[in-house]
Amino acid sequence: MVGRSRVTTSAEGPVLPREPQTIATVSADSESPNHLRRILGTWDLVLMIIGTVIGSGIFLVPGAVLRAVGNSVPWALMVWLSGGVLSLLGALTYGELSAMKPRAGGLYVYIRDCYGPFVAFLFGWTLFFVISSGSVATLAVAFGNYLGEFIQLSAVNTKAVAVLMILVITVVNVLGTRKSANLLNVTTAIKVAAILGMSAVLLWRGTHPVLGDVARAGNLAPRGLGSGLAGFGLAMISVLWAYEGWQYVTYIAGETVNPQRTFPVAFLTGTAALIAIYLFANVGYMAALGTAGVASSTRVAATALGVVISGGAAKLVALAILISMFSAANAIILNAPRVYYAMAKDGIFFKSLSHVHPRFGTPALAVCVAGIWSAVLAATGTFEQLLTYVVFIGWIFYALAAACVFIYRKRSPDAARPYRVPAYPFTPIAFIIAAMALVANTIATQPARAGIGIGIVLLGAPIYAFWRRTAKPSNQGFSDHE
Secondary structure (H helix, E strand, C coil): CCCCCECEEECCEEECCCCCCCHHHHHHHHCCCCCCCCCECHHHHHHHHHHHHCCCHHHHCHHHHHHHCCCCHHHHHHHHHHHHHHHHHHHHHHHHHHHHCCCCCCHHHHHHHHHCHHHHHHHHHHHHHHHHHHHHHHHHHHHHHHHCCCCCCCHHHHHHHHHHHHHHHHHHHHHCHHHHHHHHHHHHHHHHHHHHHHHHHHHHHCCCCHHHHHHCHHHCCCCCCCCHHHHHHHHHHHHHHHHCCHHHHHHHHHHECCHHHHHHHHHHHHHHHHHHHHHHHHHHHHHHHHHHHHHCCCCHHHHHHHHHCCCCHHHHHHHHHHHHHHHHHHHHHHHCHHHHHHHHHCCCCCHHHHCCCCCCCCCHHHHHHHHHHHHHHHHHCCHHHHHHHHCCHHHHHHHHHHHHHHHHHHHCCCCCCCCCCCCCCHHHHHHHHHHHHHHHHHHHHCHHHHHHHHHHHHCHHHHHHHHHHHCCCCCCCCECCC
């Protein structure tokens, strides 16, 4: 195949090619048989980032954040801003990686190239077994619960609705990447409009002087239970959960047009938009309820609208949350199977998952397997326990992926880099330190839970050994895929 570069392996892991990657290579690969086609543009990725990240967090966690910082408005807004900046640092770092290696699988490919197939498999195994599938199951079950605002559902019927929702988004994602992206674009636009509209109404009708709270010197210091840096760190955990998901867009790099330009622009635009949306929503909540009202509410959006409009506004919030969760689940099912596709290409997952549907142009079997496992987790309820133990593990892999920017620059100094992370090396270093601090905090405060989570991840080791003994990579060696 013209222009195809191969990554060979050694005792120390994959050895990266020294020759620069060209845009012509990307184009040639994308037109090859059994390869994914590049059809997604900049705005598709921007809306994908926003759609994946905004689930239910912004409707629920602002109260917990405000309580953690002692009801201080400036500190609460600073936590939301800091969480967004941290995500932006990671996004800017991944922008260089995505522009340099625009291949299906994203983070999996970077980790495989830099740390070897075993570490990459553990990432893919954890993503498949718990993180992505558990996230879809969580969103689907929550979807069923919120549907209860409109229809009375038993516990069994709630799970049936969850499974049905997963089935719908699985079918859409099998039928075509363009179809799924179009659906995601529409649902994301609707939920962003709903959040902005809600926030504007709350700010307009609210009676609490939020800007006065911010300016008043006596309100600058946090008070009470979550005072100081400890409260800030506790609040940051909730905020990072609300920002979780922007990294998923790297998995679909093999289907992005002009990825060398598209990814940096999409990461910057999408993350900046998220920061603005979240800050605006928080200001609206505080204008409607005041600090005490926000801090005492566990369903702050419904409570705030109920105060400024009517009690029936809870249904409007429930509708917005339903659309939001459907959009986020669809985004995950769109992105995550590309990792399993890349693993299958490397011969460390079911070979059939590397097949691209000849008519729909999607990794249809990979999408179906992801949907089926997510549905099993939703139906059995096991996702709650699994996510509780494993969700922090994702940040280990996110830090490892960010560190790949240093390894690539050292091993492949002559590779084409159409975009370079700004303020290098401080940007990736800051993101890595923050990610590892979050992991260390989890291990220190919940050692038993962290130990179980690490154990679940390491269960992938014998499975990896099995695949390495029985399967052969479809490309006869680790190589770049589209």
